[in-house]
Amino acid sequence: MIELPSPGDQSPGEVLVLLDDPDGGVIERSVTRSGLRVLTEESRVGRSVTVGVVVPVGSRDEGEGAHGASHFLEHLLFKGTARRTALEISAAIEAVGGDLNAFTGKEYTCFYARVLDRDVALAVDVLLDMVNSATLASSEIESERGVVLEEIAMHEDDPAGVAQELFGGQVFATSALALPVIGSQTGIAEMTEAAIREHYRHWYAVDHLSLVAAGHVRHGEVVAAAEAALGRAAELRRAEPLPRRGSAGAESASPTRPASTARVRPTEQVNLVVGSAAVSRMDPRRFALAVYNAAIGGGMSSRLFQEVREERGLAYSVQSFTSMYSDAGAFGVYAGTSPTRSAETLEVIQDVLRTVERTGFDAQELERGKGQLRGALVLGREESSNRMVALAESEVITGRLAGLSESLAHIDAVTSDDVAAVAEYLAASPSSVALVGPESMGGSQ
Numbered sequence: 001m002i003e004l005p006s007p008g009d010q011s012p013g014e015v016l017v018l019l020d021d022p023d024g025g026v027i028e029r030s031v032t033r034s035g036l037r038v039l040t041e042e043s044r045v046g047r048s049v050t051v052g053v054v055v056p057v058g059s060r061d062e063g064e065g066a067h068g069a070s071h072f073l074e075h076l077l078f079k080g081t082a083r084r085t086a087l088e089i090s091a092a093i094e095a096v097g098g099d100l101n102a103f104t105g106k107e108y109t110c111f112y113a114r115v116l117d118r119d120v121a122l123a124v125d126v127l128l129d130m131v132n133s134a135t136l137a138s139s140e141i142e143s144e145r146g147v148v149l150e151e152i153a154m155h156e157d158d159p160a161g162v163a164q165e166l167f168g169g170q171v172f173a174t175s176a177l178a179l180p181v182i183g184s185q186t187g188i189a190e191m192t193e194a195a196i197r198e199h200y201r202h203w204y205a206v207d208h209l210s211l212v213a214a215g216h217v218r219h220g221e222v223v224a225a226a227e228a229a230l231g232r233a234a235e236l237r238r239a240e241p242l243p244r245r246g247s248a249g250a251e252s253a254s255p256t257r258p259a260s261t262a263r264v265r266p267t268e269q270v271n272l273v274v275g276s277a278a279v280s281r282m283d284p285r286r287f288a289l290a291v292y293n294a295a296i297g298g299g300m301s302s303r304l305f306q307e308v309r310e311e312r313g314l315a316y317s318v319q320s321f322t323s324m325y326s327d328a329g330a331f332g333v334y335a336g337t338s339p340t341r342s343a344e345t346l347e348v349i350q351d352v353l354r355t356v357e358r359t360g361f362d363a364q365e366l367e368r369g370k371g372q373l374r375g376a377l378v379l380g381r382e383e384s385s386n387r388m389v390a391l392a393e394s395e396v397i398t399g400r401l402a403g404l405s406e407s408l409a410h411i412d413a414v415t416s417d418d419v420a421a422v423a424e425y426l427a428a429s430p431s432s433v434a435l436v437g438p439e440s441m442g443g444s445q
Contacts, residue, residue, distance in 0.1 A: 007241035035207035049215035068183015166434035205239035215384035245326035270437030275332030276429035295369030
């Protein structure tokens with residue numbers, strides 16, 4: 001495991017070769033004169049490159065009156081800069097056959113473009129222009145406010161998504177992680193332009209940003225493109241570099257007692273999620289949790305799929321999942337079933353979890369779980385976008401890098417005792433249940 005330099009510890013212009021992975025690529029890190037951190041992973045095959053600008057702000061960082069501001073800003077930064085209109089931003093990338101997009105999470109925001117290797121400098125220029133020089137015109141704020149409100153309404157029409165949000169709200173009840181990334185109808189409608197602009201001014205300082213590129217790319221090319229793009233900016237906001245999430249004190253994010261909530265929706269099915277708090281992405285038990293998750297509900301051969309769908313026909317879709325953050329985590333099981341069988345489905349799921357906690361997995365189940373993780377890890381690295389995200393999260397959250405061989409070794413090293421310890425830990429955590437469906441399922445909120 002390689003430790004990255006802390007933000008602010010590397011001298012501008014200094015190039016560090018962090019990892020030369022024979023199974024992956026060369027990972028290098030620089031800091032520009034303006035304070036922008038640049039990380040690249042040079043692949044030896046393919047022609048694609050994914051370039052991302054990562055901002056260390058997510059929904060958990062939003063103060064009073066700014067809940068949903070990070071996601072709102074994600075929309076607004078596509079609406080124009082001092083140099084480009086909204087059309088020119090999208091047309092610049094699409095004209096070379098690239099894709100331009102963004103996402104907001106609970107712990108960071110990322111703007112990214114996937115392009116051919118010949119167009120890396122263009123992608124860097126467009127992304128840094130968007131992030132550093134957004135105009136945030138009043139007319140665009142009001143226009144996009146309506147778009148975000150429609151997105152929230154669309155989300156409310158997705159019962160599975162609502163069930164997931166309710167579950168997260170219970171598991172992380174004492175933390176800002178409980179809040180939905182997208183915000184609320186009331187919060188977005190009432191958010192002032194001043195609050196949005198202050199959120200942008202505070203978080204989008206150049207010293208807070210990381211420029212990350214993965215694929216068929218050379219580090220020096222990305223650094224040169226970044227310096228040129230920043231040199232064209234009318235203004236660069238400066239601030240002290242922020243510590244990584246993984247180095248900050250942990251929040252108490254777990255419920256203190258079991259919780260259950262239901263929300264009525266005029267649906268044919270009941271969407272249910274059951275689970276509990278789990279380990280964080282900084283916890284060494286995360287590999288055992290990943291194996292447990294794959295074995296119990298990660299595919300058609302998993303314990304849950306076989307018991308809930310194949311043996312009893314209770315649900316078409318049933319799967320387990322994990323959510324891991326810098327200081328907290330969750331494990332859950334989702335299923336969609338009929339209102340008349342929702343209570344039975346929930347009981348069967350909980351019985352499967354209890355059985356695994358008592359008896360563990362057999363050798364074949366454990367090996368299948370490991371095999372799923374190994375395959376997903378290796379195949380995922382064939383996509384430059386996945387490697388960009390992994391590199392970005394190393395920079396802004398964990399401060400750690402691991403080569404492919406090391407990551408596979410961590411998976412292989414997981415024992416049945418490790419998985420049993422995780423199962424016991426989950427069983428001892430307060431259980432949370434979220435239900436979304438028709439009134440006949442019982443209970444409402």
